[in-house]
Amino acid sequence: MFKPVSLFVGLRYTRARRSNKFISITAFISTIGFMVGVAVLITVLSVMNGFDRELKNRILGMIPQATVSSNQIIPDWQLLVAKAKQQPHVIGAAPFTQVQGMLTAQGQVAGVVISGIEPDLEKNVSIVQNHMTEGSLDALTDGSFGIVIGKTMADNLGLMKGDKVTLVLPEATASPAGVVPRFKRFTIVGIFSVGAEMDSSLGYIALNDAAKLLRLPDGAQGVRLKLDDLFSAREISNDFARELPSGFYASDWTQTQGNLFSAIQMERTMLGLILSLIILVAALNIFSSLVMVVNDKKADIAILRTLGASPKTITRIFVVQGLVIGAVGTFSGTLLGIGIALGISPFLTWLNNFFGLHLLDAYFVNYLPSELRWTNVALIVGISLVLSFIATIYPALRAARIQPAEALRYE
Incomplete structure (x- = not known):
């Protein structure tokens, strides 16, 4: 079946890592970083949404x-x-x-x-x-x-x-x-x-x-x-x-209560920004792994250029590779985060009852509220994919500027 060259080679580079184990480990860490960052963001924001909902229902239900x-x-x-x-x-x-x-x-x-x-x-x-x-x-x-x-x-x-x-x-x-x-x-x-x-x-x-x-x-x-x-x-x-x-x-x-809800909104925003640093670190890992891949694959890039591949094709190869890493991490993290956000309330309730713990006695509710909002999920997924794309730009452009004669001089 016909496949675009950039997609075929980009996916092959993503799978084939035997020549350089360090690059493979870096890419794996990048994927795990995206997965953890997205899952943590979805879970924490869902819990914050739950507390916000309970505050509104209870406080504004009384006053x-x-x-x-x-x-x-x-x-x-x-x-x-x-x-x-x-x-x-x-x-x-x-x-x-x-x-x-x-x-x-x-x-x-x-x-x-x-x-x-x-x-x-x-x-x-x-x-x-x-x-x-x-x-x-x-x-x-x-x-x-x-x-x-x-x-x-x-x-x-x-x-x-x-x-x-x-x-x-x-x-x-x-x-x-x-x-x-x-x-x-x-x-x-x-x-x-x-x-x-x-x-x-x-x-x-x-x-x-x-x-x-x-x-x-x-x-x-x-x-x-x-x-x-x-x-x-x-x-x-x-x-x-x-x-x-x-x-x-x-x-x-x-x-009477406006300052309280403004403080909660600000806390949720700042917490989201802080946790987004996890995704940013994962994006930097993609950047570093692609830079190493470009250095490792100079000869391959030169051969592709001599066979007629244009600089745009070379650029797309490494963009595909970076986006695959980011997409796999993002969507696996999304599924994990949604599962945790939906199950954390009944799980902690069971844990409290089974072991006789008092984990939530310090709060104004006797359970951990969680409210999954799909707008938050879409925003987190979008930010993750955008960061993974941005991380590929410089390594991909650097690969496109490689001259075949210089790369093959000592091969």
């Missing part, structure tokens, strides 16, 4: 993605919720009133941000109901002064469901005994655990109970929005606030 609030209490918040649901990109809305204070029990004190909520509507904008370890949000009824807190806070205060806890508000009240802080006793009706810092800082009470604490009429301070596009939260909430009367203002998650 408001966007809010529209008023300077005054909103007694007819039902109308505001209904209007919010009619906005584009809004898939859920719920009223809230926020209270800051300290919880104290058994001599322990912890700062807390408490949200007054309507349990039925809160389930549409928050994941807290899905992470209840004890009790339920439905136990938060007006006038009962029940409270739902995070597991970390409950453990720190030594509390369980059914225990009493005192909320101290940052507001002083004058009394015959002097100025004393305001406080209110609550009963713990539920405990949640999302595995993030919110377990130690958030609490939930009934909406009207929050209004009573603040000595306000029954109502809400604003509405919390759940969106179909997190990265448009600012535009969506601002557009909604502009449709409302004066006194309403918008806020979104980028103002």
Whole structure:
């Protein structure tokens, strides 16, 4: 079957290494370098994507993605919720009133941000109901002064469901005994655990109970929005606030958690760049091995030139040889990386359970999350192939400049 000369000779040079074992070892190391580099990059970026996904789902599932609030209490918040649901990109809305204070029990004190909520509507904008370890949000009824807190806070205060806890508000009240802080006793009706810092800082009470604490009429301070596009939260909430009367203002998650996700994105980018050095080293190995091949095959190149091979043909021979090394390493590394990325989560979970290890206790999730993104795989494969091609340019051009008479002078 007909084959182009450059492809036939390039593939033959890739296979035939008996004349120089050192060149063969260098090419093999280059292939292994590409395979390891690509596999490690795919695996690490998949794990970083998994942690990024968990952070978004857990943190942004608990804190408001966007809010529209008023300077005054909103007694007819039902109308505001209904209007919010009619906005584009809004898939859920719920009223809230926020209270800051300290919880104290058994001599322990912890700062807390408490949200007054309507349990039925809160389930549409928050994941807290899905992470209840004890009790339920439905136990938060007006006038009962029940409270739902995070597991970390409950453990720190030594509390369980059914225990009493005192909320101290940052507001002083004058009394015959002097100025004393305001406080209110609550009963713990539920405990949640999302595995993030919110377990130690958030609490939930009934909406009207929050209004009573603040000595306000029954109502809400604003509405919390759940969106179909997190990265448009600012535009969506601002557009909604502009449709409302004066006194309403918008806020979104980028103002409270934006720095965290920017730091994660930067860490993922820098880690990817650092690990790309493995592929760069493999490309340099291709460069060095091709330079040695060119020096070793000067006589062969001269013979091909005398038989009529053009400089372009000689150039393509060594480009083919370098690309074969890079392609084999890249695609074998891609298959290996995809396999590891898809299997690392169940494997580590099995390892933890089988040997009773605690490898992931330091993280906010009890397993190693991994999310394979095909765009990342395509980008890594593309970069690897481009680097392997660039590494062939100089050796191939050097081979094309070899003069037959000079190469065969001492043969």
